[in-house]
């Protein structure tokens with residue numbers, strides 16, 4: 348498999364795009380770094396159309412696709428592989444008509460564990476790309492917790508669009524500040 352995704356943040360963007368393609372209105376993303384236990388956990392939960400048990404099994408199989416060619420995507424198989432090589436695993440819980448939760452775990456210190464990369468870019472891309480999407484992003488690291496919620500941002504901006512230039516620079520600034528305070 349040709350894996351061009353160097354950062355976990357790009358995998359997260361890709362998995363969130365599946366949720367958007369599945370008609371989700373709400374996406375909850377969490378990045379939990381339990382450094383003392385040497386675990387990194389990712390969770391992407393959506394309220395999209397969900398999958399049956401068979402569809403869920405097929406979704407992580409790189410050789411099964413509902414599309415005529417599967418030359419793009421491979422999102423879930425690649426994330427599964429990224430977790431596997433770092434002593435972790437991928438789990439998918441999906442309920443047709445209700446939504447999907449994708450969980451990936453990694454050994455935090457593993458040499459082959461991909462770096463998190465820029466969650467600022469991933470969240471900004473999701474906010475920019477999708478008008479009515481509610482996104483909650485939680486990042487926890489060693490007891491510190493940061494929550495970004497588009498609903499709160501919308502209230503603060505008193506009705507103006509999240510996609511306007513001013514809103515995006517506020518959102519970006521906020522994410523940059525919080526993400527950098529977590530890494531120090």
Ligand SMILES: Nc1ncnc2c1ncn2[C@@H]1O[C@H](COP(=O)(O)OP(=O)(O)O)[C@@H](O)[C@H]1O
Pocket residue numbers: 361365366369393395396397398406413419420421422423424447
């Ligand atoms: N969040 C989701 N909700 C519903 N279906 C999903 C979701 N994520 C993945 N799927 C299904 O699994 C398939 C495989 O996803 P993925 O590995 O990302 O490849 P691709 O997006 O290129 O098809 C998707 O085409 C879709 O049918």
Ligand SMILES: [Mg+2]
Pocket residue numbers: 361362364365420421422423
């Ligand atoms: Mg995909």
